[in-house]
Amino acid sequence: MIDVAQLTVEEAKAELERLAREIARADNAYYQKDAPDLTDAEYDALKHYNAAIEAKFPQLARADSPSKRVGATVQSKFNKITHRFPMLSLGDVFSIDEVADFVMSVKRFLNSAADIDFMAEPKIDGLSFSARYENGKFVSGATRGDGVVGEDITENLKTIKQLPLMLPPDAPKVVEVRGEVYMAKSDFLTLNEKNAAEGKKIFANPRNAAAGSLRQLDAHITAERRLSIWAYTWGEVSEPQWQTQEEFFIKLKEWGFPVNPLNKICHSLQDMEKNFAHMTEIRADLPYDIDGIVYKVNNISLQERLGFLTRTPRWAIAHKFPSEQALTRVNNIRVQVGRTGVLTPVADLEPINVGGVIVAHATLHNEDEIKRKDFRIGDMVVVQRAGDVIPQLVEVKIELRPQDTQPFEFPHICPQCGAHAVREEGEAAWRCSGGLTCPAQAKEHLKHFVSKDAFDIVGLGDKVIEEFYDDNILRTPVDIFTLEQRNGAMDMPDLFAAADDNELHIERRLGWGKTSAQKLFAAINARRNISLPRFIYALGIPQVGVATALLLAKNYGSFDVLQQDMLARETAKLVAIDGIGANMAQDIAEFFNEPHNIATVEALRAQVKIEEFVDEQIADSLLSGKTIVFTGMLEKMTRAEAKAVAQKYGAKVAGSVSAHTDFVIVGADAGSKAKKAAELGVKILSEDEFLETVK
Numbered sequence: 001m002i003d004v005a006q007l008t009v010e011e012a013k014a015e016l017e018r019l020a021r022e023i024a025r026a027d028n029a030y031y032q033k034d035a036p037d038l039t040d041a042e043y044d045a046l047k048h049y050n051a052a053i054e055a056k057f058p059q060l061a062r063a064d065s066p067s068k069r070v071g072a073t074v075q076s077k078f079n080k081i082t083h084r085f086p087m088l089s090l091g092d093v094f095s096i097d098e099v100a101d102f103v104m105s106v107k108r109f110l111n112s113a114a115d116i117d118f119m120a121e122p123k124i125d126g127l128s129f130s131a132r133y134e135n136g137k138f139v140s141g142a143t144r145g146d147g148v149v150g151e152d153i154t155e156n157l158k159t160i161k162q163l164p165l166m167l168p169p170d171a172p173k174v175v176e177v178r179g180e181v182y183m184a185k186s187d188f189l190t191l192n193e194k195n196a197a198e199g200k201k202i203f204a205n206p207r208n209a210a211a212g213s214l215r216q217l218d219a220h221i222t223a224e225r226r227l228s229i230w231a232y233t234w235g236e237v238s239e240p241q242w243q244t245q246e247e248f249f250i251k252l253k254e255w256g257f258p259v260n261p262l263n264k265i266c267h268s269l270q271d272m273e274k275n276f277a278h279m280t281e282i283r284a285d286l287p288y289d290i291d292g293i294v295y296k297v298n299n300i301s302l303q304e305r306l307g308f309l310t311r312t313p314r315w316a317i318a319h320k321f322p323s324e325q326a327l328t329r330v331n332n333i334r335v336q337v338g339r340t341g342v343l344t345p346v347a348d349l350e351p352i353n354v355g356g357v358i359v360a361h362a363t364l365h366n367e368d369e370i371k372r373k374d375f376r377i378g379d380m381v382v383v384q385r386a387g388d389v390i391p392q393l394v395e396v397k398i399e400l401r402p403q404d405t406q407p408f409e410f411p412h413i414c415p416q417c418g419a420h421a422v423r424e425e426g427e428a429a430w431r432c433s434g435g436l437t438c439p440a441q442a443k444e445h446l447k448h449f450v451s452k453d454a455f456d457i458v459g460l461g462d463k464v465i466e467e468f469y470d471d472n473i474l475r476t477p478v479d480i481f482t483l484e485q486r487n488g489a490m491d492m493p494d495l496f497a498a499a500d501d502n503e504l505h506i507e508r509r510l511g512w513g514k515t516s517a518q519k520l521f522a523a524i525n526a527r528r529n530i531s532l533p534r535f536i537y538a539l540g541i542p543q544v545g546v547a548t549a550l551l552l553a554k555n556y557g558s559f560d561v562l563q564q565d566m567l568a569r570e571t572a573k574l575v576a577i578d579g580i581g582a583n584m585a586q587d588i589a590e591f592f593n594e595p596h597n598i599a600t601v602e603a604l605r606a607q608v609k610i611e612e613f614v615d616e617q618i619a620d621s622l623l624s625g626k627t628i629v630f631t632g633m634l635e636k637m638t639r640a641e642a643k644a645v646a647q648k649y650g651a652k653v654a655g656s657v658s659a660h661t662d663f664v665i666v667g668a669d670a671g672s673k674a675k676k677a678a679e680l681g682v683k684i685l686s687e688d689e690f691l692e693t694v695k
């Protein structure tokens, strides 16, 4: 870049032409392909350079200048929606001095000496949407597109549960609510992990993942991704009902939209500075990405007086955070083995401060990713804290590559156990074929089993698991529950220690004593009753995280029902569950059809009692905890459906009537069971009475 002050008219013209081309290409990579090829800082620098030249040579500003464009052009494959009110962009600034200039310019424009209130809002790093409501009903949704024409994402938006589909009757007849669709950092990580294992696209950051998930022609794909929204502005409104941005947020909340609780009124520049410092501090801990703070004049009539420049309002500005990237060296590339055997390459880096956090490792995802970007040991690379979550390597600085580097050879055997690794057709991940005979897999499996959301056994931390595994004390989850029984008597004086070398004595290990061993046994015994969702999650079924385990528990109620259905490969019910797709259903069924897994489950069930799942919402249902029997022909539903409903409401369904039966539900032509119920004095319900109880 040439110093703007030094540019001749000819050079300025040439530079503006080059910048228009380069920025258009970068926009295309970012918006259309969801694969940015410039860092944020590089992109911002180009835009600023362009703006600076235009400020000095306004007569040279091109019709296609990036300063006159908001962003993406419309993708042809989606229907287009012309915004009745354009979706605007915001001017960016990078320092508090520039914010001060902005505040000054607002005051000057309004000819006001008094302080003006601003709403400071986290600038969500997602993509903006506009949701149109007519007569209280959600009728259409659009992306911003180029600000004038967007893409029709009505069906996709409908899949986002946070978006209200109906507004209360007192809402305006027509209102367009606008905001940001984003993906939470944790959902982004889960998606990337899953995609890496399945050889699907890896997203560089949550923003790209959100864009890739929302702009799907098949809205079912959108539905499978976890997207969230914050609402923050409006487009067309038939009857405005608010005078300030603050009042608008109150309305939004009344209407059921998520409104960021961190939005904050600032009465002065000092307030704005304080808020920015605070947000900078907590940014990394937020569950979603923000890339700056947006300041908006709070008072709407002042906003109206201020009006707009070409594409940005005069009443709002974005104060962006500095970019979180740095340059460092790859000292080593090693391959880790995960719980399911996936080989994940990891780069060990020369430790470097990236936006306040020391980064020493970064994931390289899989073989293809390394090949595509040609990461080598010794390379200088750009590290990015993608969305403040997991450090990523963005690119290699080829011009800084040392002479003697070699392309990285991805291993085809497991670096931990030596078993051969396989890469299935269409998958990107190599997997160790050693299964639980691979120490790395077995250890990760044990760690998962005792982790916080699974059996949550305090005292069995990662280090203890590693040691106990290596010393043959714990090899499988069942071993955890036989540990105390296998441990030699604890009251034996240490004097005799040498006499029983072969016996297990945890209390005699380095760092252990009687008290800590006893504590560990107590922690294990405290988990002999385990809730259904925890048990399911602990099994480590591929793709089944905490949320899915809970869904399974809710829908099946007991482990037996789940296991029976899965053994019979009854996946119809499974895929009917909102949040479980065909691919996941297949993994679940496969898990239960693997004899080794069933053996593990059986051995575990000899040690622990899995509680039946009682949904709190239905705990007060009449059927909750009751044993019921169906007999005769039901008219309104099949027997299987009735059984599922009863289980959903917490009932145990038995096959025959006994003194333990609480209710018998009697359909047409009921025979001996109804008779027996009458004899035993068991309460009899008709089909309709049964349905009443589950309403």
Ligand code: IVH
Residues within 6 Å of the ligand: 088, 089, 090, 091, 121, 122, 123, 124, 125, 126, 127, 128, 144, 180, 232, 233, 294, 313, 316, 318
């Ligand atoms: S207000 C006229 N508020 O930033 C005002 N935008 O550079 C229009 N964004 O397109 C936008 N958080 O995608 C606004 N709290 C917030 C925002 C926000 C994120 C995005 C939005 C917009 C872009 C503008």
